[in-house]
Amino acid sequence: MKQIKIEKTKITENKVKFQGSETKEMNYKDLIEQALDVVPQGGFTPKDIKERNRIQDALDKSTNVIALEDNDYDALEKIVNDSRWTLRDPELNAFLQNFADGIYKKEEKPAKKD
DSSP states (O other), X not given: OEEXXXXXXXXXXXXXXXXXXXXXXXXXXXXXXXXXXXXXXXXXXHHHHHHHHXXXXXXXHOSSEEEEOHHHHHHHHHHHHHOOOSOOXXXXXXXXXXXXXXXXXXXOOOOOOO
């Protein structure tokens, strides 16, 4: 199980979607949803649709942390890394760099008992 903390950004909705509010700031959950909506070249395969819908279900259940099964995380990581974005904001770069650096792949190890 992988967990992604839902961090806030100063990226406004209209910069990413070319519509929406100039004041609504997006968070990591919003950015992931945006990546899920990017259509891969050639369109969505049935496998793409199933994977993205499982990830969306996890997003819908999340409040502060997105919890994903390992295979869903792997699919999300590929989606995020393959997505084309409409801006080059430093905060978007930080979000993308977390995936590139494998930040979310690191699982917390239970504390050792003495």
